[in-house]
Structure formats: structure tokens, C-alpha cells
Amino acid sequence: MDKEREYREALAAVAKNEPEAFASLIVEYFKPNHIATDYISMLLNTRNLQPGDQLIKRVRRGITVRTLVPGSVHLSNEVTVADRAWYNLSGVDVRVHANAWDLESGQIGTIAEIEAEMRAKIRDYFLARVISSLSTLWNASNTPNNYTDLGGAKVSATALDAAIDYINYRVGGVKAVVGIKKVMAPISKFGQYTPYQGDPTKWGVPNMQAIEEVHRTGFLGTYYGTTIIGLDQQWDDPVSNTPLLPEDKILVIGNNVGEFITYGDVKSKSWINWEPTPPVYNIELYAQYGMIIDRQEGIFVLDNVG
Numbered sequence: 307m308d309k310e311r312e313y314r315e316a317l318a319a320v321a322k323n324e325p326e327a328f329a330s331l332i333v334e335y336f337k338p339n340h341i342a343t344d345y346i347s348m349l350l351n352t353r354n355l356q357p358g359d360q361l362i363k364r365v366r367r368g369i370t371v372r373t374l375v376p377g378s379v380h381l382s383n384e385v386t387v388a389d390r391a392w393y394n395l396s397g398v399d400v401r402v403h404a405n406a407w408d409l410e411s412g413q414i415g416t417i418a419e420i421e422a423e424m425r426a427k428i429r430d431y432f433l434a435r436v437i438s439s440l441s442t443l444w445n446a447s448n449t450p451n452n453y454t455d456l457g458g459a460k461v462s463a464t465a466l467d468a469a470i471d472y473i474n475y476r477v478g479g480v481k482a483v484v485g486i487k488k489v490m491a492p493i494s495k496f497g498q499y500t501p502y503q504g505d506p507t508k509w510g511v512p513n514m515q516a517i518e519e520v521h522r523t524g525f526l527g528t529y530y531g532t533t534i535i536g537l538d539q540q541w542d543d544p545v546s547n548t549p550l551l552p553e554d555k556i557l558v559i560g561n562n563v564g565e566f567i568t569y570g571d572v573k574s575k576s577w578i579n580w581e582p583t584p585p586v587y588n589i590e591l592y593a594q595y596g597m598i599i600d601r602q603e604g605i606f607v608l609d610n611v612g
Contacts, residue, residue, distance in 0.1 A: 393596035401590035434550040469606040477560035477604035485556035487536040494526040560604030
């Protein structure tokens with residue numbers, strides 16, 4: 307506790323006597339590579355591009371293997387590159403301000419706490435954008451093959467197994483099954499047992515490793531050879547309680563279905579507005595990002611999950 311008080315007092319001294327140095331200190335914590343996309347990388351490929359990098363996803367074609375015929379001059383294929391898709395960049399902005407006198411007192415919180423709050427909001431926003439985009443790709447009209455409406459029922463082993471099997475067939479492998487924990491919870495129940503042959507409603511042989519994992523963590527992380535991701539619901543704010551993630555969908559996502567990028571460094575600025583009394587300290591972060599989903603057949607949507 308004493309060390310925390312000393313830290314706050316030292317921070318307050320810097321804020322009061324050297325505001326420009328204090329601004330530099332905060333900006334140092336907010337460097338661009340602190341914006342993490344590693345959670346998103348469990349769903350999509352991720353990259354960080356810099357200005358000057360091409361915002362185009364290209365596909366190289368023209369390589370064909372032929373049967374050898376001795377003495378013959380074999381056909382050759384021209385190597386071609388096709389521009390398959392362009393990234394449409396979007397921007398995200400986070401700005402906070404604080405009473406400069408509160409900063410001087412050291413009671414408004416540590417730099418690490420402020421940083422964690424801003425980073426968490428950016429991460430929540432990116433994740434919500436990815437999940438919302440993927441969950442609206444398919445419906446009963448545009449593809450019955452990649453979509454199942456559960457009609458308000460809880461997810462079952464039969465429905466989930468069928469979705470995983472289909473994605474394995476379409477793109478050769480499932481990267482993850484994802485949804486909020488509320489709708490993913492039944493997987494932790496039926497995943498602890500092997501269903502009776504021909505009757506998935508009855509439990510069969512227990513999977514002791516799965517049972518131990520659920521008892522230890524409260525959640526099953528792997529099912530049917532696939533990674534299970536149960537997301538904590540994110541709320542817009544404690545007043546409106548608007549959920550940021552879909553509450554009735556489970557996504558089965560295949561390998562290499564798309565890519566999420568951040569573009570360039572995070573731009574930052576900070577300043578003190580001396581006009582009001584007390585003065586107001588401001589800091590703002592701006593980042594660009596983009597997303598391409600170019601193998602839609604590798605995504606299966608379980609909709610209206612109870």
C-alpha cells in the first residue's frame with residue numbers, strides 16, 4: 307500500500323510541475339503495438355501493415371502438375387497473379403479527459419489503469435466488429451448449407467457435429483467454434499461424454515479428461531478436435547446495458563477464411579485546456595483497421611440458439 311501511495315505522489319508531482327513530461331509519459335505507454343489482435347487471431351489471420359504496404363490480397367495461379375511422357379515437350383502454364391480483394395480501411399478513435407487538479411492529487415488512478423481501460427475498449431470494439439460481421443454472412447435464404455436455425459433450442463451435439471463436419475469438408479479444418487458463454491455452455495455438458503450410438507440424447511462413455519477440465523475451469527476448451535471459445539459478453543456501458551456481441555449465434559470458423567489488419571501506427575495527441583477552471587487534461591488515440599472475408603464457405607452459422 308505504501309508503494310502505491312509513493313507512486314501516486316510521484317505521479318502527481320510530475321503532473322503538477324512538468325505537464326509536458328507527464329504527457330510524454332502517458333503517450334509512451336500508448337504505443338501502437340500495444341493494441342492487441344491476438345484474440346482475434348484465434349478466429350482470423352492477423353497482420354499489421356504500414357503505410358506503403360499494398361492494401362490488396364493477391365492470389366498466384368498457373369502452376370499445374372502433369373504426367374511425364376518421355377521424349378515429349380510438355381505444356382507449361384503462365385504464372386499469373388490476380389487481385390482478389392482490397393481492404394476497405396476504417397478508423398477507431400478513443401479520447402479521454404480528466405480534471406488536471408485530480409491528476410495532481412494522484413487519486414484519479416494510475417497510468418496503467420488508464421491505459422488498460424482504453425486498450426480494453428479498443429479490443430472490445432475490434433472483437434465485436436469481427437464477430438458481428440461473421441455472424442451475419444449467412445442466413446436461410448442465401449445458403450442453407452452453411453446455416454442452421456435452431457429455433458430457440460440449445461445447441462446439441464448433433465447440430466454442432468454437423469456444422470464441424472461440413473466446415474472440415476469445405477476448407478479442410480476448423481479453426482475455432484465461438485460464441486458467448488451463455489449459448490456455449492451446453493457444449494461443456496455434452497462434451498464430457500460420448501453419446502450412445504444412434505441416440506445423441508443419451509450419455510455414453512465419460513471423457514475423464516473433459517470432465518476434469520470442466521470441473522477445474524468451468525468450461526470445456528476442446529470438443530470434437532476443435533478449439534471452443536466462450537466469450538464474455540461485452541456491454542456498451544452500465545447504463546444502457548447494450549450487448550456488443552450477438553447473444554443467439556454460434557460460429558464454426560474454418561482455417562484461412564479471412565484476415566484482420568491494423569494499418570499504420572496508432573496516432574496519439576495530448577494537451578491541457580487551460581481555459582476552464584480547473585484545467586482539463588486530454589489524450590486521444592486513433593487507429594485504422596480493415597478486414598477481408600474471402601472464403602465465406604468456411605464459416606457456418608448456428609442461429610437462434612437458446
